[in-house]
Amino acid sequence: MTDPSLLVARREVIQRVRRPSFLVITGLLVVLVLAGGVIAAVVDDDSSPSHDVGIVTSGEPGSTDLEDLGFVSALTNLAAADDTDVVTTGFASRSDAEGALAAGRIDVVVDVGARTETWQGSIDDSLGSLVDIAWQASASADAARAAGLNDAQISDILSPEPLAATVIDPDDDDTVGVLVGFASAILLFFSITTFGSYVLTGVVEEKTTGVIEVLLSHVRAHQLMAGKVVGIGAVALVQFAATVAAALVSLRISGIEVPTEIWVGLPATIGWFIGGFLLYSTLFALAGSFVSRMEDAQGAAAPITAAFMIGYILVFTFGSDPTSTVARVLSVLPPFAPLLMPLRMVTGAAAVVDVAVAAVLLVLSVVGMIRLAGSIYARTLLHRGSRLRWRDALRRTESLTG
């Protein structure tokens, strides 16, 4: 005989997955997260764009070979050092070059002979300074050469040994980590709230439709609760894991440099999600068993929602400084760990011992909560009429059905 909890869980999975809303929301989340990565990749490309510089060579005495021009070689060297892509194109006349500028094929015209630069519309700051510095360098080299210095001497003067730079106590640039941490906290909050409320309304629906009586004539209350939480949790997990996987792919294709902790911390959010979901949805199931009408459901769940909301606010209060003592202490406490610890992990702020303690405490509280809820559930599930108070529910020693 199949375990009744598995039958209950299976029913929940089938009923949830079949709804168009689940597929639409999951698809939307994955697409949005992937789109974020693609957009970031495109924006990132724009930050090191290719510049086209037109060189008018007609007025230059002697060589008209572009590579032989001091200015062009200086510009090419500077661009390479600056990780900027600069393409130089030679033009026989200034009017040809300005025609290309007007047509948008090149960004600037430099007339080496006339010592002019011509722009269309406005001066591009980064390219402008590159052109200016290249010009100074090549002019200085020309002057030095005219003064009788050889190439080695000129190179010594123009490219001195740079200052050796040392940074004491370097600032961590964990912006990406914090952003990913916030994003995962938002996703965790969204998923646990959404699917937790499915557990809540699912329990209330079984009470309002009366189906609970037929169910309980074959299944024990705690089996029913376990099946519901696991079934809806499995569906939630699929959506959550798909979004996290999309986020990993998205970060990879974005080309953004990310802290290495993210590659461990982000997949680990799935574990925090499982713990957080089990903890909160068990409470949601319990809240659902206190009421007989759908209108009362949210009221019964209010204390749980409030606790969860506090955790969410704490993420944004302490999240920007994930190494602080307060953040460290809060991230270990079971009600807040599922939201705070992922953020501390992806930013690299969490020590291994923090993670271990938080995980152990969360697992213990989940086990305790399931046991406690299972025993209360059997006594509250058949309750009818007005909403039970949490205090009364904990005190109940017998069923109030009638």
Next chain:
Amino acid sequence: MGRLHTVLRVDGVSKRFGATQALDEVSLAVPSGRIVGFLGPNGSGKTTTMRAIMGLVATDQGSITWHGEPITDEMRHRFGYMPAERGMYPKMRVREQLVYFSRLAGSGRVDAENAADHWLARMGLTERADDEVQALSSGNQQRLQLAISLVHEPDLLVLDEPFSGLDPVAVETMKALLVEEVERGVTVLLSSHQLDLVSDVCRDVVIVNRGRVVLDGAVDGIRRRAPTRHVVATVASGDVAAFGVPDPSWEVVGRAEHEVRLRIPSDCDAEEAFAAVAAIGPVVEFAFSAPALSEVFIESVGEVGRS
């Protein structure tokens, strides 16, 4: 009834909800392969008793046994239950729902699917198999509800108000179906607050009021033991208004131009009654009967109230 083997026995069961004594030493016995009617007005304790049988209510005292043993979860898988409030998932498909409940009661997948198809056909719901339950008419929902209680081929059916909300044709269909199931060997305990509705399918009844059993036994026996008889007579001519009762224990309960209705003690027979009304004029119609179950109930409740 003594020669019949009792399968379900509720013995001295009491249950108190706060200040309300819902059940006060309720006892009843259901013999194998019979339909027992569990009757009483709303709020008399029928539902609580049935929930106690299904393990949904913990009782304060007394025992409930199946074949002489306290009921276990395993035994309860062999029970079929139809609660008064009904209970189905409105958004679940019809066939899936039947398969689901069959499997919860312990059937394997293939057996559950075959049983679901069998019951869909029997209830005339095969074409609605993939519809959501909420799309069914209330009559079809009721049929599906009954199918859910039967889909795992239970040995005992506990039906709480199975006829409420049904039109007369549907009531007859459901009665016929129950009789068929009983012929298969199922034992049925069904409750109703419409006492006379079930008197033709239930040979035995247990009548409760305010948590106490006030009458039980075979329907015909209960009616026969009633202290009164009803007489309805129609005369072709004569002065009905001038008719006087021959004995103060007789009571005229109704008069029309050609009709008189009497309630007389049960120790008077039909001949005496006929002779009395024939004094008015030629009798063209005459009925002499034991009171209906509901009347017996009302009378017995009155006595309980006085004592």
